[in-house]
Amino acid sequence: MNNLLGGFGIVVVLAALGTWAERVLPWTWAIRAHAKQSRALSRLDPFVRAFAPAVVMALLLSSVWSAAPTETAWRVLAASAATVLASWRFRSLAVSIVVGMGSFWILHLL
Amino acid sequence: MTPPSTHEGFRPIWVDGLPLFAGYLPASMAFGMAARHLGFSPWGTMAMSALIYAGTSQFAMASLWAGHAPAWLDIVTVWLINMRHMGYGPALTARQRLSDPNLPIMTGWGLTDEVFAVSVRHPHSTLLYHGGVTLVAYSAWILGTAAGAAFGGVILHTLPSAGSALIFVLPALFIAILWHWIQPEPGRWDRRVLAVLALTAGLYAVARLSGLGTMAVPLAAAGAAGADTAGARMARRRRRVP
Numbered sequence: 001m002n003n004l005l006g007g008f009g010i011v012v013v014l015a016a017l018g019t020w021a022e023r024v025l026p027w028t029w030a031i032r033a034h035a036k037q038s039r040a041l042s043r044l045d046p047f048v049r050a051f052a053p054a055v056v057m058a059l060l061l062s063s064v065w066s067a068a069p070t071e072t073a074w075r076v077l078a079a080s081a082a083t084v085l086a087s088w089r090f091r092s093l094a095v096s097i098v099v100g101m102g103s104f105w106i107l108h109l110l
Numbered sequence: 111m112t113p114p115s116t117h118e119g120f121r122p123i124w125v126d127g128l129p130l131f132a133g134y135l136p137a138s139m140a141f142g143m144a145a146r147h148l149g150f151s152p153w154g155t156m157a158m159s160a161l162i163y164a165g166t167s168q169f170a171m172a173s174l175w176a177g178h179a180p181a182w183l184d185i186v187t188v189w190l191i192n193m194r195h196m197g198y199g200p201a202l203t204a205r206q207r208l209s210d211p212n213l214p215i216m217t218g219w220g221l222t223d224e225v226f227a228v229s230v231r232h233p234h235s236t237l238l239y240h241g242g243v244t245l246v247a248y249s250a251w252i253l254g255t256a257a258g259a260a261f262g263g264v265i266l267h268t269l270p271s272a273g274s275a276l277i278f279v280l281p282a283l284f285i286a287i288l289w290h291w292i293q294p295e296p297g298r299w300d301r302r303v304l305a306v307l308a309l310t311a312g313l314y315a316v317a318r319l320s321g322l323g324t325m326a327v328p329l330a331a332a333g334a335a336g337a338d339t340a341g342a343r344m345a346r347r348r349r350r351v352p
Contacts, residue, residue, distance in 0.1 A: 007181060008154060008175065009157070010181075011171075011175070011181045011184050011185055012154075012157050012158055012161055012162065013161065014185045015161075015162050015167070015171060015184065015185045015188035015189070016161035016162045016163075018185065018188065018189040018192070019162055019163070019164050019167070019188060019189070019192045019195070020218070020219045022189065022192050022193060022195045022196050023192075023195045023196075023198070023199065023214075023218045023219060023220075023221045024199070024214050024215065024218035024219065026196045026197070026199050026200055027198070027199020027200065027202070027203065027213070027214035027218050027221070028199070028211070028214045028215070028218070029200075030199055030200035030203040030204070031199075031203055031208055031209060031210070031211055031213065031214060032211070034203050034204075034207070034208065034209060035209050035211075044200065044204065045204045046338070046339045046342055046343075047335050047336065047338075047339045048197065048200050048201040048203075048204040048205070048335070049201070049204060049205055050302075050306050050334065050335035050338040050339060051197055051201050051331055051332065051335040052201050052205060052226075052230045052291075053288065053291045053303050053306055053307060053310075054306050054307070054309075054310040054330070054331040054332075054334040054335050054338075055194065055197065055198075055201075055223075055226075055227075055327065055328070055331035056227045056284055056287055056288055056291075057284075057288060057306075057307045057310040057311060057314075057330075057331075057334075058310055058314050058326070058327040058328075058330045058331045059223050059227065059284055059327060060281055060284035060285060060288065061310075061311060061314045061315075061318075061330075062314075062324065062326070062327050063280045063281045063284065064281050065318060076278070076281070079278050079281075079282070080281065080285055083281075083282045083285040083286060084285060084289060086286075087285065087286045087289035087290075088289065088293070091290075091296075092286075093125070093126065093129045093228070093283070093286045093287070094125070094128055094129050094132075096282060096285070096286035096289070097129050097132060097133070097279060097282040097283055097286060099282075100278055100279075100281070100282030100285065100286075101278050101279055101282055104277070104278035104282075105278075
């Protein structure tokens with residue numbers, strides 16, 4: 001079904017090239033514009049600063065939306081609360097993830 | 111200021127790379143298993159992970175290809191889903207005042223959602239830090255895909271509840287990262303970030319319920335960031351008027 005040297009290989013390479021371009025080219029432009037102290041970038045500055053937390057929030061909602069059907073929603077809510085508590089108490093990425101994942105697993109076993 | 115020692119230079123890579131490694135393994139294993147289930151060969155499955163390296167779009171491409179969709183639709187779907195990545199490099203540059211032109215050339219290929227979310231918390235991403243975190247995340251993605259393609263069925267048969275625990279790894283990673291912005295120091299709340307997050311949640315729900323699928327992510331983020339910028343500009347103008 002998927003001959004790497006045939007049509008499938010070409011599709012994968014073209015899809016990958018586009019994805020790389022989407023990641024690399026705007027970043028290269030931004031670094032050049034920043035080096036030249038471009039006015040365009042300084043006008044964009046407040047937008048891209050707010051964009052970072054906004055996109056992480058949207059990614060969180062997207063991951064929860066796809067991972068949590070209605071019957072497990074309460075488990076997601078409880079595990080999220082445990083993750084927030086761990087983040088507040090320990091301020092560590094690794095500890096928060098272990099606590100969140102662990103509480104989700106325990107709730108699944110109950 | 112003296113440059114950091116190699117030990118200090120590598121430490122943040124492990125501290126930030128480990129959660130990414132833990133988060134990517136189950137997601138990539140799920141992809142490996144799904145692709146094999148859809149009829150892809152082990153090499154085809156590995157090629158998608160190694161070259162495209164973008165979770166959601168890989169799942170979409172695999173199901174489109176398996177459903178005999180036209181080739182151009184597979185390619186354009188991957189590009190459209192990954193369009194949100196266009197904002198990550200400029201956001202990193204603005205937040206961290208980056209000036210090294212080698213950063214995007216050497217590490218830009220691996221600027222995924224999670225790598226961006228983790229590295230944007232740092233005051234300044236060096237080539238060593240960004241390259242290290244990118245390689246840790248990428249190796250987890252490749253390892254997980256290979257493991258999922260080769261032994262996915264056996265693992266889930268032996269430990270059926272493991273799959274359910276792993277579902278929550280990425281949401282937990284995002285919650286911990288968001289907390290860092292909401293409360294940058296103990297007891298100090300960033301109300302502006304809270305407002306941006308609330309607005310993003312509202313816009314995301316509207317976009318998702320309108321059937322926009324994965325496009326809801328960039329649209330909600332851009333909408334909330336745009337509203338925040340416009341609000342700050344209006345407040346500045348109001349202050350200038352006597």
